[in-house]
Amino acid sequence: MKFIKFNDSKIDSLLFMELTDLAKTLAKSDQVEVEYGVQSYYNPFEKKIYMSHFWKDRDERDMVAGLKSDVYLRSVGTRYSSMTDFAEMLAAIRQFQFKSLAKQLFMLFEDIRIEECIKKERPGTKSVFLSRKSMYRKHFKTQLTLNLERSIFTDALFCAIYVKLAAESPLEDIPHIHESIDPLKGFIEQQLSRVYEARSTREIASIVNILMEGFEEVLEKDMLNTYFFFPELEYGEVEEDSLFHDVKAKSKLSDDLTLDEKSDGDEEVLDEEMPTWHRETEAPAKSFLQFDLEHGAKTDIAGGALREGEDGDQALGAVQGTAKQTKRKDYSKLESLDSVQDEPNAGGMAAGKENRYAFSIFKTPDYPTAEETQAYHEQAKTIESYQKRLKQMIQKTLEHKKTLPRTDLHAGRLNNKLLRYFTERNPRLFYKKQEPSTEIDAVFTLLVDCSASMHDKMEETKRGIVLFHEALKSVSVPHQIVGFWEDTNDATETSQPNYFHTVVSFRDSLKENAGPRIMQLEPEEDNRDGFAIRQMAKTLIQRSEGQKFLIVFSDGEPAAFNYEQNGIVDTHEAVMEARKRKIEVINVFLSNSEIEESQVKTIQDMYGKYSLFVPDVDQLPDVLYPLLKKLLNKSIG
8 A cells, every 4th residue: 555645745634525525615516626736726627626735844724724725716716717718818828938927927817816806705715815825925035035046037027026916015116136127127016006906817818918028028038937827728618607517407308399478279289198007907008107208398387386186186196116016917028117226225335436437346265275274274273262252252241131130110020129119109110031132233344455565464464354253253243354456457547447355255254164265365456445345335234234344454545546646535435424324344454563643643534533553463363352352242132
């Protein structure tokens, strides 16, 4: 596994999810995505907001303010920009000699303009933009000094323009930059004063064009650094009204027809038989009350109005539910009745948007070899004491629950505390013995990370899994053990095969010869944790046991094709979806060295407080024993 980097620092996945929700709310679209990038901008074709790496390595308050300001500008602010004017400006810039300067001036001025619009619409954003301005002003003052020292005059000019625009006093002037630029200072300041007065993207473009006419005469080189990014996209193809709107348009009528407001009495009336079926019908027709609702016409007649019911309405009643076999007639062969139903008992577990091109390949174990059988028995001997202690604990608990009486009842056996008969108005003087509890109402799935980074931990991990298997088998608790990985070599933009190696299935988990197959788990390639958790949750949802546990053994963060950026967030979402369906998801984090605080935080971002950290994988059975004891004890009915 590889740790996900935010420009050499870890992503705070909870903050990332907060910013994603903020962007979707402000943009009023579920399709908008948020991603970290070198510079901040909005891509209307991907519907993706990029937040700048510029805000990293700051204290938390400043970093959050900077990232939020990017989200405000790209979600709310983009609605104040004209994509047509963007396209025209991009075409004009291509004619300039110093294209980078022109593009960055345009984005800087446009950001300032739409920032003022956002603050008027949402006054609560003022503090965020104040922090943004303060951090940028400090940055550009530093960059101005450095660029002047290095004689990078075009970059120094741009920095001076920002410092002037963000000046705390109108008396602050543009400093000396170069003898060829100094004569333009009055002209530059005059144009900059128009930026805060601009009402549209077109006016901003006009300011940039005027400035560039002057700059082209005196500058020698284009900008060396990129501070603001203007992506070269086909803005002319963007519909202004669909910048953020979800592509969930209502299906159109096959013909664009409109009914007249009033009837003139000459309309053609067609009599057509619409066959229906009920118990009095002798012969069924092929379709009854089944319409294709793509045909029709628009009318201004108000819909949804209430009216008094009539006797004939019963035949038009809508029946909602799933199909069921009938004893009266067999309609299974009628074409009009065919339908596609969701996967049974899937519980609505979607794959997640980050996994839309991922698919599952289920691998069955081979028959265990003599070497695997011997290795398994050797591992089983090392954990035999743990397994026996667990079995004894469970048996004692079950016996205790059998004999533990329920007291303070209105009926049953009379207890020996009779004083309450005289002191209480409605005394409870009876007790009953509990019904025998003979089994543990639980099911387990052990999901084992088989990524390449597990090569130095896999053998000890198997030992811990053997403990689980032997302990669960001894108390007759069904379980499955599945290794997962993604095939790196075959993964592409549109195809990401994910393997699930079920070495112990629910069906075989209580059989004597199932254990040695655990030895077939080996380190493979990448890991797409969120996708794997969703797949295993689907199998657990279909189980009837009262307690469902999903134990994930891993040694780090997710790392798969196009998954590093949002893998933590996707895994967290998968865990939350499973827990909503009453599946307890617990992570066992494996390490061969001291666990860093940042690693702990990242794992807890994905799994919350249900995370177990094992700094020395050799001690895995010692750590797993109390966990298994607690979970089994909890599951006893």
